[in-house]
Amino acid sequence: MSGWDAWFTEQRAAREQAGLQRTLRPRAAAEDVIDLAGNDYLGLSAHPGVRRAAAGAALEWGAGSGASRLVTGTIDLHADLERELAEFTGREAALVFSTGYHANLSAVTALADKRSLIVSDAHAHASLIDAARLSRAAIEVVPHNDVAAVRAALAGAGDRRAIVLTESIFSVLGDAAPLPELAAACTEHDALLVVDEAHGLGVVGDGGRGLVHAHDLARHPQVVVTATLSKSLGAMGGAVLGSAALIDHLTNRARPFIFDTGLAPAPTAGALESLRRLRRQPELPSTVHRRGGELAERLGVPRSAGAVLSAPMPSPQVAVAAQAAALAAGVRVGCFRPPSVPDGISRLRITTRAGINEPRWSAAVEVLAGVVHEHRRSA
Numbered sequence: 001m002s003g004w005d006a007w008f009t010e011q012r013a014a015r016e017q018a019g020l021q022r023t024l025r026p027r028a029a030a031e032d033v034i035d036l037a038g039n040d041y042l043g044l045s046a047h048p049g050v051r052r053a054a055a056g057a058a059l060e061w062g063a064g065s066g067a068s069r070l071v072t073g074t075i076d077l078h079a080d081l082e083r084e085l086a087e088f089t090g091r092e093a094a095l096v097f098s099t100g101y102h103a104n105l106s107a108v109t110a111l112a113d114k115r116s117l118i119v120s121d122a123h124a125h126a127s128l129i130d131a132a133r134l135s136r137a138a139i140e141v142v143p144h145n146d147v148a149a150v151r152a153a154l155a156g157a158g159d160r161r162a163i164v165l166t167e168s169i170f171s172v173l174g175d176a177a178p179l180p181e182l183a184a185a186c187t188e189h190d191a192l193l194v195v196d197e198a199h200g201l202g203v204v205g206d207g208g209r210g211l212v213h214a215h216d217l218a219r220h221p222q223v224v225v226t227a228t229l230s231k232s233l234g235a236m237g238g239a240v241l242g243s244a245a246l247i248d249h250l251t252n253r254a255r256p257f258i259f260d261t262g263l264a265p266a267p268t269a270g271a272l273e274s275l276r277r278l279r280r281q282p283e284l285p286s287t288v289h290r291r292g293g294e295l296a297e298r299l300g301v302p303r304s305a306g307a308v309l310s311a312p313m314p315s316p317q318v319a320v321a322a323q324a325a326a327l328a329a330g331v332r333v334g335c336f337r338p339p340s341v342p343d344g345i346s347r348l349r350i351t352t353r354a355g356i357n358e359p360r361w362s363a364a365v366e367v368l369a370g371v372v373h374e375h376r377r378s379a
Helices: 003-018 048-061 069-073 076-089 100-109 126-135 147-155 179-188 244-253 265-280 284-299 316-328 358-378
Strands: 034-036 093-097 116-121 138-142 161-167 192-196 223-228 238-242 308-312 331-336 347-351
Touching (some): 034 358, 048 265, 076 093, 076 223, 076 238, 076 265, 093 244, 100 126, 100 223, 100 238, 126 161, 126 192, 138 147, 161 179, 179 192, 284 308, 284 358, 316 331, 316 358, 331 358, 347 358
Parallel strands (some): 034 331, 116 161, 161 192, 192 223
Antiparallel strands (some): 093 238, 308 347
8 A cells, every 4th residue: 555545544544534535425316215305496507497507508508618717708698797797786897707615716816916814804715715725815813703803903004905715604603703793894995895695696685695785885996706606596606706907917817817717608508598587577576585484493403694504413423324314304405514504513504495395394394393302412
């Protein structure tokens, strides 16, 4: 056995002992499981109209966009999606990427360098953490949602350009960021506020326009929005939204945009059709919140500001066992364990979805209430 093989074996053994080993589990296209693990919050991914739009784009344009966006990889669908995303969220312009991860990498690395300061919330998504590290800027991590700590960090920025990183709705705990206070702090210190709306777009605000729009910050000149197209819009890809000057800068300076193949036609068309359906059905987010409140009460956990409900478990092993028990009863939920959780607490991560009919939703609630309470008692 080589030194590398021995190291891989040791690493796996350590993960297994700690209850942290992860395995890919392919699923079938059709299965009799109630899925409360995925991020298709509004059920639009499987909507017949969205499917037709995606299939039609693949037939018209082909399987891929064919090149990077700055070569020949920009198609009419990209321009349509960018225009309608900007209009929907109240921003001046938008730029679409192949993933939400790329959107965050681009926004941060194109705006910060080694002469900058990045102030990052302790619970920021891994894509924002990686982006901050790649930017080569000085990084100060502040306690979760601590506006006073953000102000103190910005006060020490000196003549450095400063950027504050946060999510609108946090991806693990499901709580909301204090965006008005953060925006005010950034205005006082001439800093940019980058807000990841991955879990806010389509779920919070007027008709799902996001938390930035809900707080009347859509036209704030120092607020930059990033988002994914793979959650509420049920497709894939990401976007950065802001001023026309910002989008021009990213188009010319963001390496994850410049050197990446453009988002494929099918998910572009799928996201565009989902966005149009959300505009025609602005009541969809209210279903998510109603169901989230019901489930939170049954599980005895705080309500979520978005679609993510967090059910803390006593240990990684108990969390894995509870997830398995729920799946055996026909309900799939997420299981987040260190290092994926910012507070180190293992938990079931449950997404409250609008795309499930009422009888199946009621059945899922009963299963989860029984599983969570049973495993907490047993621990």
